[in-house]
Amino acid sequence: MAEAAIPGSGSAASASVRQAVPDVNAPIWRNALFVAPYLFFFLTLLVVPLFWGVWLSLHKADAFGIGRFVGLDNYFRLFRDKIFLQVIGNTFYFVLLTVPALAVIGLLLALALNRNARTAAALRAVYFASSVLSVTIVTLIWRTVFIGNFGLLATVYGWFGATAPAFLSDPKLAMIGIAIATVWWCIGLPMMLFLSALQQVPREIYEAASLDNASRWGTLWHITLPSIRRTFVLVIIIEIVLQFQLFGQAWLMTKGGPNNASKPIVLYIYEATFIKWDLGLGAAASEILFILIMIAALAQYFISRRKGEEG
Amino acid sequence: MSSVSSGMIGRSTGDRIVLALTIGMAIVMMAPIAWVVALSLKDNKELMTDMNSVFHAPYTIQNYINILATSSVFRWILNSVIVSGVLTILTLVLSSLAGYGFARLNFPFRNALFVLVLLGLAVPEQAVLIARHQLFSWLKFHNTYHGLILPGLAAPFGVFLMTQYFRAIPRELDEAALLDNASRFKIFWKVLLPLTLPAQATLGIFTFLSSWNDYFWPLISGTKKEMYTLTIGIASTQTNFAQSEGLGFLMSQAVFAGAPILILYLFFQKYIVTAVSGAAVR
Numbered sequence: 001m002a003e004a005a006i007p008g009s010g011s012a013a014s015a016s017v018r019q020a021v022p023d024v025n026a027p028i029w030r031n032a033l034f035v036a037p038y039l040f041f042f043l044t045l046l047v048v049p050l051f052w053g054v055w056l057s058l059h060k061a062d063a064f065g066i067g068r069f070v071g072l073d074n075y076f077r078l079f080r081d082k083i084f085l086q087v088i089g090n091t092f093y094f095v096l097l098t099v100p101a102l103a104v105i106g107l108l109l110a111l112a113l114n115r116n117a118r119t120a121a122a123l124r125a126v127y128f129a130s131s132v133l134s135v136t137i138v139t140l141i142w143r144t145v146f147i148g149n150f151g152l153l154a155t156v157y158g159w160f161g162a163t164a165p166a167f168l169s170d171p172k173l174a175m176i177g178i179a180i181a182t183v184w185w186c187i188g189l190p191m192m193l194f195l196s197a198l199q200q201v202p203r204e205i206y207e208a209a210s211l212d213n214a215s216r217w218g219t220l221w222h223i224t225l226p227s228i229r230r231t232f233v234l235v236i237i238i239e240i241v242l243q244f245q246l247f248g249q250a251w252l253m254t255k256g257g258p259n260n261a262s263k264p265i266v267l268y269i270y271e272a273t274f275i276k277w278d279l280g281l282g283a284a285a286s287e288i289l290f291i292l293i294m295i296a297a298l299a300q301y302f303i304s305r306r307k308g309e310e311g
Numbered sequence: 312m313s314s315v316s317s318g319m320i321g322r323s324t325g326d327r328i329v330l331a332l333t334i335g336m337a338i339v340m341m342a343p344i345a346w347v348v349a350l351s352l353k354d355n356k357e358l359m360t361d362m363n364s365v366f367h368a369p370y371t372i373q374n375y376i377n378i379l380a381t382s383s384v385f386r387w388i389l390n391s392v393i394v395s396g397v398l399t400i401l402t403l404v405l406s407s408l409a410g411y412g413f414a415r416l417n418f419p420f421r422n423a424l425f426v427l428v429l430l431g432l433a434v435p436e437q438a439v440l441i442a443r444h445q446l447f448s449w450l451k452f453h454n455t456y457h458g459l460i461l462p463g464l465a466a467p468f469g470v471f472l473m474t475q476y477f478r479a480i481p482r483e484l485d486e487a488a489l490l491d492n493a494s495r496f497k498i499f500w501k502v503l504l505p506l507t508l509p510a511q512a513t514l515g516i517f518t519f520l521s522s523w524n525d526y527f528w529p530l531i532s533g534t535k536k537e538m539y540t541l542t543i544g545i546a547s548t549q550t551n552f553a554q555s556e557g558l559g560f561l562m563s564q565a566v567f568a569g570a571p572i573l574i575l576y577l578f579f580q581k582y583i584v585t586a587v588s589g590a591a592v593r
Contacts, residue, residue, distance in 0.1 A: 027417045031495070034412030038405040038470055039424065045465035046431055049442035056442060112329045119330065125580055126337045130344075132576045132583060134524035136546040137569045141343045143549070144350060144562065150362045152346040158362075184340065192588045216325070238591050245435060248526045252546055266437055273441050274531050283441050290438040297433070 057283035066279075074284035083260055084285065087268045088292075090175060094246055094264060095296075097179035098186075099239045105183065106190025106235065111220070113191070114198045124195070128188035135185075135248035142181035143168070143253055168254050171261035178249050178262055185249075186242070190235045197231035198224070240296045244289070265289045351375070351562035358558055374563035384564055386537060387544035388571075393456055394529075394540055395522040398463045402518045403511055405464060410473025410507075411499045415485060425474070431467040436527060444531055454538045462528055468590060469514050476510040477503060516579065517586040523572065541568050 057074055060067035078084045109127055113120045130138070145152040146167040157164040167177030201224060209219045247266040250256055256263030256271075265285065273282030350358065352370040378384055412418070413425050443462055452458035480503055488498045529540045539547060545568045548561055576583055 025417050027419050027421065029418060031412065031416035032418035032421075034416060034495075034499070035409040035418075035424065038409035038464075039428075041405070041461070041464040042428060042431060042467065042470075045443060045446075045462055046434065046439055046467075047427070049439035049446065050434060052442035052446075053438055056445075109333065112333045119334075123333055123337050125577075126341065128580075128584060129573060129576060130340070131587065132520060132524075132572050133569055134542045134545075134572075135526050136542050136549070137565050140545065140549060140561070140565045141347050144347055144558075145343045150358065150558065152343060155362050155365075184343070188584075189588060189591055192584055193591065196588065241435070245437065252549060269437060269441075270527075270531075274444075279441055279445070286437045286441060290435060293435055294433070 053283050053286060056279055057287050059280050061279035061283070063277040063279070070280070074280045075288075077281060078284055078288065083263070084268060086260055087263045087265050088288075090260075090262065091244060091246065091264045091292075094175055094179060094182075095240055095243050097176065098182050098243045099236060101179070101183050102186055102190050102239050102243075103232065103235050105187055107194050107232070109187070109191045110194030110198055111224070114195055124191070127191055130185050131188035133185065136252060138181060138185045139249055139252035142177075142184070146177055146253075169258060171258045174254050174258065174262035178246070178253055181253065182243070182246070182249055186239070190239065193231055193235050193238075194228065197228040201227045237297055241293055244293050244296065265292075347562050348566055350559055351566045353559050355557065355559045374559045375567070377560055378563055378567055382564060383536065383539070383544060384541070384567055387539050387541040388568075390456075390459075390533075390538060391523055391541040394459045395519050397456070398460045398522045399515050399519045401460070401464055402466070402469050403515055406469030406473045406514060407504060407507065407511070408499075409470045410475075410477050411503060413470070413474040414477035415482075415503075416495065428467045428470055431465075432471060440527065440531070447532060453532050454535045458532050459529055459538070459540065463518070463522055463525075466518075469518065472510060472514055472589070473507065476507050480506055512582055513586045513589055516582050517590045520572075520583065520587070521590075544568075 056066065058069060058071060060070050060073075113124050113127075133141075144150075146164075148154060148166065148169070151164070153164040153167070165173055167173045167180070205223055205227070206219065209223055214222070245266055246264040247270065250262050250264050250267050251270070254262045256267045266289065269282050269285045269289065272278050272285060346365075349365045351374055352372065353365055354369070354371050354373065357364045357369075413421065413428075447453055447458055452461070484502055484506075485498050488502050493501070523540075524542060525540070526542050526546070529543045530546075533539055533543060536544075536547070545564060548564055
């Protein structure tokens with residue numbers, strides 16, 4: 001990054017430059033031309049839609065346009081809707097299933113594969129490979145694993161004369177099935193984040209520990225894990241925000257069923273908006289999701305800061 | 312040598328167990344992919360009578376020949392290439408210009424605007440999707456290439472990344488050029504831009520990959536079959552999943568769609584990993 005060769009000129013030379021071109025850092029409108037093209041898209045396609053979404057959520061709106069102002073009515077409708085309360089529960093359940101698993105498995109893989117050997121490099125590549133696939137391919141793969149009579153799971157169970165658990169059709173197991181596919185798909189990122197954190201732990205600490213004849217467990221427990229605590233929190237935040245937005249896996253694997261058992265918030269938003277065309281309700285549900293994601297990220301942020309102060 | 316066990320001689324039993332476990336888990340992890348590939352190489356009729364036939368010959372490439380003859384998969388790949396390619400190029404252009412502007416130039420409200428862009432990083436897609444969809448309906452942008460491309464241009468990540476990158480380049484470089492009376496654009500183009508190539512690669516790969524794999528926006532905007540991206544097209548074939556007479560064909564489409572990105576991954580593994588983890592941390 002900063003490898004670029006700096007010409008021989010020292011600080012004296014640059015000071016004289018500032019004198020020669022006195023208004024070089026004055027605010028000029030013409031300079032804004034560089035940022036204007038991006039800002040145009042940013043404002044029209046992100047900022048305006050963000051506020052427009054809030055506006056929509058306060059109106060009765062359908063495919064034909066925005067109707068009358070209804071205040072918070074859409075939000076009241078949401079919280080009277082048992083299915084909406086259920087999808088919030090489902091989403092939290094899914095986050096609880098996936099985020100700790102991703103963080104712990106990611107950390108264990110990183111600890112195991114944090115070495116320069118060829119095998120370790122190859123294994124890292126294997127574990128990350130699924131992350132580059134699209135959600136549709138991931139779900140296609142996992143449906144052929146889980147599906148009743150011709151799935152991989154059913155075939156393997158069949159060898160032992162057993163019946164495989166019906167991951168996608170049993171309401172108790174549907175979310176777990178989706179969570180397994182998700183962990184399989186997403187494990188590469190936490191592993192890589194932990195690996196890069198492990199690389200940054202200063203070697204001298206380990207050398208000192210080995211001089212002290214510290215055991216391997218002792219080194220892991222007292223040196224390695226405390227040094228990557230920040231990354232652990234970071235991984236948790238990133239994954240909470242990502243997994244809160246579960247959509248494709250649920251939509252493609254179970255359509256949210258059976259009986260809404262695996263329907264997450266985003267799927268509720270999708271159905272309300274683009275199938276029932278109840279735009280006001282969908283917009284209100286989007287705002288709730290937005291708030292939930294913000295709370296999750298903020299909570300994690302403050303928890304990590306307090307822990308940092310104590311330690 | 313290994314960095315954790317650097318003080319140790321040779322490989323301990325513990326190391327061997329860990330290695331065996333990680334290899335075993337990697338095999339389990341790859342099993343579903345192998346299963347899909349195996350299914351894609353089997354005749355449908357044979358699969359219907361006995362699933363265990365997957366594990367022995369005869370294998371056939373008939374399903375792949377059928378793709379070439381009948382499937383819309385080529386159209387979808389073309390759509391994905393156009394959408395992801397154009398989006399990536401435009402993102403690189405817009406982000407580089409804006410990154411230079413925010414990092415090096417002064418203009419009214421610069422800091423406020425930059426903070427606004429940073430806040431944009433925290434906005435999840437769902438919070439803007441419905442309004443965007445409505446806007447595009449009014450503009451009649453749905454089922455067009457620009458309708459699929461434009462929303463990606465608003466993503467703040469590229470601007471954030473490029474601004475950081477330009478800030479890390481020593482200012483003496485621009486100042487020397489300013490002394491030669493070079494224009495701001497010339498400094499950007501000739502002096503600084505070539506230094507940002509690593510960041511361009513990171514941003515380009517990340518943008519291309521996430522656009523290629525994007526599912527939500529193409530699902531609601533490109534609803535006509537001929538405007539499907541590959542991701543949506545493959546999903547659309549999954550609806551007749553239960554009628555498993557087409558299982559081998561379905562699997563061959565999945566392999567056909569997944570293979571290019573996995574092959575690219577094999578070649579550009581290092582860049583892809585850097586790009587994806589860099590984007591997550593921001």
